[in-house]
Amino acid sequence: MTNINEEYIEDYIRSIIPTNKDYLVQIEQYAYENHVPIIEPEVAQLIKVLLKNNKPKNILEVGTAIGYSALIMAESADKEARITTIERREDMVDIANENIANSPFKDRIKIIKGDAQDILPQLNETYDFIFLDGAKGQYLEFFKYCSEYLKPGGLIMSDNVLFKGMVATDDLVIRRKKTIVKRLRTFLQYINNIDGYTSCVMPLGDGVALTYKEDK
Ligand SMILES: C[S@@+](CC[C@H](N)C(=O)[O-])C[C@H]1O[C@@H](n2cnc3c(N)ncnc32)[C@H](O)[C@@H]1O
Known part of the structure; x- marks a missing residue:
């Protein structure tokens, strides 16, 4: 329950989503346990639809965890698409590497171990799809780097932007999350008003923002 949608809506939407392939279901189970x-x-599902439609060739992710979303992206993107994903926790990187090695996509996903704050300034490639799913309080900082690396016509997708509804109303904010909520609000204001980009915020999951870089 994310406080974003009524539970019956979330349950219904989940009930009609087909089950993923076995190796992904095993990762889902591990994540749950x-x-x-x-x-x-x-x-x-949104990622799958976006990647099948947009066909990005070079994808960047911040926040690998155990490699689940990277594998979802690999499965939906074109065969020649490459995915670079950044993770700061060594234990996560080890599990992600194992999961990727056991998948059909080991040659297409590269994990960079380190803090995105240090890694992002060092990247020297351009990307056509970027998925932000690391520390929520750092989204604005990450976004500023990522928007430089994003090709015109590309998308940045940011997850958990409504943060269990706290971003939308003070009534839900718990004290120890105040700073993250404040930063996420600043982030959403920024991406909705930056010249050359168009953003939307969707009440899906824990809140998803999509930002399109104008292709003029
Ligand atoms: C929500 S999880 C990512 C889940 C993953 N994208 C998925 O859906 O399978 C967030 C991950 O981001 C990592 N992380 C958070 N802040 C980071 C940073 N500044 N640099 C690199 N990794 C970071 C955390 O260690 C954690 O594993």
């Missing part, structure tokens, strides 16, 4: 946060099923 070990409390590893991975993208919600409806967010995974």
Whole structure:
């Protein structure tokens, strides 16, 4: 329950989503048992639709965890698409590497171990799809780097932007999350008003923002 949609809506949407392939179901099970946060099923479906439609060739992700969303992206993107994903926790990187090695996509996903704050300034490629799913309080900082690396016509997708509804109303804010909520509000204001970009915020999963870089 994310406080974003009524539970019956979420349950219904999830009930009509087809089951993923076995190797992904095993990762979902591991994530559930070990409390590893991975993208919600409806967010995974959105990623699949976007990648099948947009056909990005070079994808960047911030926040690999155990490699689940990277594998969802690999499965939906074109055969020649490459995915670079950044993760700062060594234990997560080890599990992600194992999951990727056991998948059909080991040659297409590269994990960079390190803090995105240090890694992002060093990248020297351009990307046509970027998925932000790392520390929520750092989204604005990450976005500023990522928007530089995003090709015109490309998309940045940011997950958990409504943060269990707290971003939309003070009534839900818990004290120790105040700073993250404040930063997410600043982030959403920024991406909705920056010249050359068009954004939308969707009440899907824990809140998803999509930002399109104008192709003029
Ligand atoms: C929500 S999980 C990612 C889930 C993953 N995208 C998926 O759906 O399968 C967030 C991950 O981002 C990592 N992370 C958070 N802040 C980071 C940073 N500044 N640099 C690199 N990784 C970060 C965390 O260690 C955690 O594993």
